[in-house]
Amino acid sequence: MYLEDFEVGQRFKTRAMSLDEPAIMDFARQFDPQPIHTDREAAAEGPYGGIIASGFHTAGVIFRLWIDLGLMLKSSLGGPGIEDLKWIAPVRAKDTLHAEIEVTEVRPSKSKPDRGIVRFQMEGFNQRNEMVISFVGITFIKVRPA
Amino acid sequence: MYLEDFEVGQRFKTRAMSLDEPAIMDFARQFDPQPIHTDREAAAEGPYGGIIASGFHTAGVIFRLWIDLGLMLKSSLGGPGIEDLKWIAPVRAKDTLHAEIEVTEVRPSKSKPDRGIVRFQMEGFNQRNEMVISFVGITFIKVRPA
Numbered sequence: 223m224y225l226e227d228f229e230v231g232q233r234f235k236t237r238a239m240s241l242d243e244p245a246i247m248d249f250a251r252q253f254d255p256q257p258i259h260t261d262r263e264a265a266a267e268g269p270y271g272g273i274i275a276s277g278f279h280t281a282g283v284i285f286r287l288w289i290d291l292g293l294m295l296k297s298s299l300g301g302p303g304i305e306d307l308k309w310i311a312p313v314r315a316k317d318t319l320h321a322e323i324e325v326t327e328v329r330p331s332k333s334k335p336d337r338g339i340v341r342f343q344m345e346g347f348n349q350r351n352e353m354v355i356s357f358v359g360i361t362f363i364k365v366r367p368a
Numbered sequence: 369m370y371l372e373d374f375e376v377g378q379r380f381k382t383r384a385m386s387l388d389e390p391a392i393m394d395f396a397r398q399f400d401p402q403p404i405h406t407d408r409e410a411a412a413e414g415p416y417g418g419i420i421a422s423g424f425h426t427a428g429v430i431f432r433l434w435i436d437l438g439l440m441l442k443s444s445l446g447g448p449g450i451e452d453l454k455w456i457a458p459v460r461a462k463d464t465l466h467a468e469i470e471v472t473e474v475r476p477s478k479s480k481p482d483r484g485i486v487r488f489q490m491e492g493f494n495q496r497n498e499m500v501i502s503f504v505g506i507t508f509i510k511v512r513p514a
Binding site for chain 2: 247252253254255256258264269274277278281282283285286289291294295298299300301302303304305306307308309357
């Protein structure tokens with residue numbers, strides 16, 4: 223999909239993906255080494271009663287499911303950032319997450335006629351359909367080649 | 369450090385950490401499988417003239433450096449989210465990143481007297497001291513135990 227193919231209100235839904243405890247701990251050891259993510263005993267005593275995934279891990283899983291739809295494979299020029307990332311509910315081992323995405327803004331670039339900016343409201347849900355994360359992704363997207 | 373130990377304007381600086389190309393590609397294959405992060409030839413033709421790190425990877429590295437300072441090892445209760453994440457400059461293999469953090473808000477929780485909320489302005493820099501990422505991290509932090 224190129225810039226012209228996106229419009230406000232479009233919705234997309236991804237496949238689901240499960241997280242297991244080794245993956246949760248491996249991610250956390252690299253990027254978020256806090257006992258609540260890496261130490262079963264300490265986490266059991268902590269505020270969530272057990273290991274939960276790093277919020278950065280959850281964000282990565284949701285983003286990956288979005289990328290796997292393949293919609294922007296030829297058109298993405300990367301993104302300037304994300305806004306309003308909220309971790310809403312804990313994610314635990316064996317949770318199965320999917321993402322739902324809504325286009326909330328589409329606008330051509332003022333300075334670069336070959337691209338535009340698209341805002342996506344990204345929401346991640348677990349297997350009980352509880353929202354666990356939400357954020358706004360901003361992406362530069364090419365206009366359709368002539 | 370507990371809630372009482374934080375005050376607006378405090379600044380912290382982390383050690384530096386290098387990213388190599390295998391780590392960049394490995395992260396991207398798991399969480400951001402776009403050619404610009406995973407395919408050397410495609411990336412060379414792309415907007416950055418080569419492989420760049422996933423922005424989620426950069427965020428994870430900066431957060432990890434922050435956690436490694438160990439300031440909140442006993443006091444963090446996790447966070448409700450992050451705000452205004454900006455990817456400012458590309459991060460490439462062999463770049464060496466460090467983080468600088470400033471406390472921008474400290475307030476007790478209205479509903480839970482055992483904790484408060486601290487906002488941190490997090491900034492990541494490369495070896496040329498160019499800012500590559502910034503975001504606001506929000507963390508629930510315990511008050512000092514009686």
